[in-house]
Amino acid sequence: MKWGVLQFPGSCDERDALNACQIAATALGSEGGSGSLPRLVWHEETDLSDVDGIVVPGGFSYGDYLRAGAIARFSPAMTAVAEFAAAGGPVLGICNGFQVLCESGLLPGALLTNEKTRFICRQGELIVGEAQSPFLSGYEAGQRISIPFKHQSGRFFAPADLLEEIESNNQVAFRYAPGQNPNGSLNDIAGVTNEAGNVIGLMPHPEHAVEAFAGSTDGLALFQGPAIAATGAVA
């Protein structure tokens, strides 16, 4: 499976995401030559026909000016991503990418400034939710995983009726482990999916938990999820 990783002016974690996609593919034994190597997708590109999955990476697209993710959603590449998602293509948004997907309306809810208004960066734990998504096929619901948190605007918010809908539709992909909510997110929500489950976004950074030296490899399964779901491969 070939990944495309979006690159906006101001993206920061796009190379990390690219690296994670590569490691995930190699671990599944599907590196299969240069044709399936993950690639960066420049924000002005509109042709995504060569990729099988999209990562909208972390960082500060357009300097987070106006509002995190608010400008990037208007990029030509995001129009293409919306079409890609509508056709059922797997789309993963991490941190700023999650914010962009929420701004685009591809995911429900919004991300507000952390309760303490400061940037935080620390290793933390998530509980895998009940959501039905190919991205979660390498995890068990209820599984506890260790993933770094790092963001300044990560407080998940949705109006009461929407929040109720997200919960009742089982769209919660990840929650912060009890006592570890770093930003004041409602219902400890760290990540959600769309109704169909092919679009997922989370504030923590799975791409920084794919190599042993980082202290955890719990993020790897997220990048392997769609391939596992598609082929029935075992993680």
Add this chain to the structure above:
Amino acid sequence: MSEQSAQREDKGEQSAHRALGLTDREFDLICEKMGREPNGVELAMFSLLWSEHCAYKHSRKLLKKLPTEGPRVVMGPGENAGAVDIGNGFSVAFKVESHNHPSAVEPFQGAATGVGGILRDVIALGARPIAILDSLRFGEPDTERTHYLVDGVVRGIGHYGNSMGIPTVGGEIYFEPPYEQNPLVNAMCVGLARTDEMVRAAAAGAGNKVVLFGSLTGRDGIGGASVLASAELDEGDDAKRPTVQIGDPFEESKLLECCQELLAEDLLVSLQDLGAAGLTSSAGEMASAGGTGIDIDVGLVPLREADMEPFEIMVSESQERMLAVVEPGKVEQVLALCTKWQTASAVIGEVTDSGTFRILKDGETVGEIRVEDLVDGCPLYDLDPGDPGEWTYPNRETIPADASASDIALALLASPSIASKRWAFEQYDSIVGSRTAHRAGAADAAVLNIPESGRAIAVAIDGNGRRVACDPYQGTIEATLECAANLAVVGAEPLGVTNCLNFGNPEKPTVAWQLGRSIDGLAEACRALEAPVVGGNVSLYNETPQGPIYPTPVVGMVGELPDASRVAGEPWREGDAIALVGPFDPSLAGSELEKQRGQLGKGLPEFEIAPVRQAIELVREAVRSGSIRTATDVSDGGIATALAELAIGSGVGCDAHLTALLAKRDCSAEDALFGEGPGGFILAGEEAGLEKLGGRGVEIEVIGEVRGNEVIVTASDRRVEILVSEAEAAFESLEERIESDQAGITH
């Protein structure tokens, strides 16, 4: 006063050059070199390049003493940053720089642009920044001013580094009264480059075009270098706030990617960042380094404000700008790449063979200076050092003389300079870039994976100003050895050194003496470690009406290690043996405890460097061999503090006995528990592994065992006996103290 200056005074013209920071003698020299009086544009340019900040006129002679050569040096002092070879065709470039006075006046923007500036120095070499470290100094954390400064500086560093996607992997923060009005903000950047793709800053090839790209040029930061960085701080500095630059990390992020792509496409002859003194410095130094001349037409510079004067354009310190020399045939491609990255760009001039720096406005000459006069013409001064003979800084008692050893231990763990800085470091992205194998703690170095070379590098930054104040020579040697010790505990060997010398007014004898002795110490230590100084920065005039700061040489060191997975960073475990290693001879002189007792005085005990170096090498080998689990050097607060910190890190206590050390060193129980000095390491692991380290000419002694939930350290009749949980509460107490009244501070 010369005849000329007397005449000028008669005419009431004396204020122009003086207001810009030039002495009458310097002004006369400029007139002599030019054969006439400079016009306004020229005077503004001279005043900046002849400022302390740009010309190093009070330090350059002393800096020549530093060892700068070694087999691994790729670029040494004089380039935008230094660089050392790390093998397989790659180099690391690194430099530390101060942004003290801007941060004193406007902490958020001052610190942010400090980070932005040092990043650009490394970017200008063609390297991609891979790590930031910061060395910060504030007054005691009990005043509103300190809270304001800490809050702004920490946010500013995070804002810039995080937004750029460069991890902040380490640093240190000390709190001492002499920094109350004049905080120190030193930022170090480490970058990675292919050695054969690195660029120099020398202009070359008459007829080549000069391209300015990045942010628009505005009125911000005009006179920053001369007004802020080359004079003492005094009352009314709020009025200088407009001289502080404003940072935009989004612009710099685009600039970084744009530079990387320009260099990868081989489109540039040379590259230089714009920092202090803006275009004047960048273009002048490019021409000077290349032995060329340069023409700049200010009418071609993309401006933020339309009506800027030529002198303003030449000295503006607007951030996020770069200057490149480009062959005429490649200009179009360069401008196109800038457009791709949505960054402004324009051809603003040309390299010439005239040896002259010519400023034009829409084709008409408005200033003309020989490059040599501007860049190298500033007189270099000899200092007039005077040993003050006594302790010249205030003393304040904060621990009662009769406190028990346990109470002292808790007080030291809670002391701001020792206590955990997690609350600050968690505001920095320390992992972006996927290289951070180990974030630096209080007593070690950060480790970064370099798959490109198949190895890893370690980086550390250190400098205890209090100890340097006690003895500038010994204290600076200690700071350098401490850096090497911090590298050793992660298994790394020094490759090169950068430094930032933060001192008071060098025209005063005591400060001159401190500066001279400190540089002697740095030179001595670097020679002993065979670690060349490849770059650095000098920040003088760090003083206020309350007096000078502690003399604070901040030493940054880069080392290499074969395997990032062996950094001895594991917590110790129940049953591990604990050993004290090295020629450590503890003394309360200059220690944290002596400070808290209000008994600081002049002088530090003498020691030999060679045995310390031997101990450093033994620890390095032990860590690399994997035979030990935990390693730390004994630093602020002495052995008891080091043991308590290890206990806090693991949640398991210890029982250690220092009675043998007392006999061996003939020191007091308090010296043994809380004394400081170079050459001490605590190692922990299986006893067999520790025993293997014996017989190699380095003192090693098992002093205790890891066990229980208490930290127990016994030295003769004094005993520290505290719960690990108590120790942890003390160690983590600073956050609350710092944040107690921040609710009302907003940005």
